[in-house]
Amino acid sequence: MSSQYDVLIVGAGIAGSALAHALSQSSAPQRRIALLERSLAEPDRIVGELLQPAGVAFLDKLGLQGALEGIDAIPVHGYAVVQDGRIVHIPYPDGREGRSFHHGLFVQGLREHAMRAKGVDVIEATVNALVEEEGRVVGVKATRSSGKEKEVILADLTVIADGCFSNFRNTVQGPSARPSNTRSHFCGAILKDARLPISQHGTVALVRGHGPVLLYQISEHDTRILVDVKGPIPSDLKKHILAEILPSLPNQLHEPIRAALATDRVRRMPNSFLPPASQTHKRGVILLGDAWNMRHPLTGGGMTVALSDVYILSQHLDKINDLLDWSQMKDVLDKWWWERKGLAATINIMSVALYDVFGADGECLTVFQDGCFKYFERGGESVRGPVSLLSGIVPSTSLLAYHFFYVAIYSIWVLFAHPRRIHTPRANSESHMNGTPDTTGNGGVHTDEKHSDMHIMQIPSILDYPRLFWLSCRVLWTACAIFGPLLWTEIRWW
Known part of the structure; x- marks a missing residue:
């Protein structure tokens, strides 16, 4: 058995469902689109639950704002950063608003839009392999959930959007396209009726000697907690959280956390990093979403990057009459690469750099973390600039570099001038x-x-200055060692 489509999308998650809908709205002649997903049941994940303001804006541009309706989504107006009992307020600028929700409900909303779109067939099937002819991907072999026979589904263009654990990433881009683990896991649970330090704001708690803790409300009664665990996961994870993490969190959260740990299992998600690479290696197929590019989930920017990629790519695909003409497709992929770079590079770099600072593994990064918190306490542009970058409102790697190294220098000032x-x-x-x-x-x-x-x-004395001067040099070197390699992963082509 076989069937023919113009575009075949593997994976009906955030990116895949959004792209299917976007292509159906094309001003070009109507295309037939197949959207394949192993299971159309509601997904259950502990990340992908906070959409930054820029992501909300791209959702609107794609005509998918309805996916946020009827799922008890919570408005998010910014962040509260907590350290040693102190709280600094970091609001989104200009009244901008993000949204937080149960990930599965949001995905189902996107799938419903794809199912209603003209020319889109949403198929529940397991993709077993890519089909190639003369070095070109021409479709897939898949097994529908309702049958046992493998079916060949052909298409002019195949898009792989099967998520962070992609089965086809290496086939498309080779064995070098492997995500690197950031040596940490997010361990998550749901708190019932918890009261955050600032309502409708994400909370980032900095725990000395450990990774950061994230909390954000995802429905009227549910609040997600994500505890970053560096290195091997403790054998008794709940005991670790209660003994090592809980004392550093605001008091009003202690009882909801104890109750959640007593009744709920703690789920784990490895935090991975996968820089983007050129997509002109294999004709007829491209990668999209987490299958192609991942960043640390600390900043909640993954869905924003995915929706931005979908919007830009769909705009360019609208202008192609023949998807089989790979010379045109290469031109589209080149343009897509550079147009996405401002937003994607900013969020990718910031996610890992901010995790390194908030995780504070070592003396230099502890100095950096303390300076970063005091930098936020200054208010004004010291808050507006970083949160504009984090939220995707201002996609600028140069502005990110400015604030990152400003924080490094300010951390040195704090080292000498503050208690x-x-x-x-x-x-x-x-x-x-x-x-x-x-x-x-x-x-x-x-x-x-x-x-x-x-x-x-x-307060440091003059006798401390020689050691602090040496520490200051190490802090600056640490800043360069963090930012430089991350910038290189974004500007390289291969």
């Missing part, structure tokens, strides 16, 4: 047993009851 935290064992500091947090900025003490030690806030 620094010194840990002193309780046994040697009996006179400070009842110390309280310093609020003057001129020094003070804080007793850590859990770890039986003292946190003394002390």
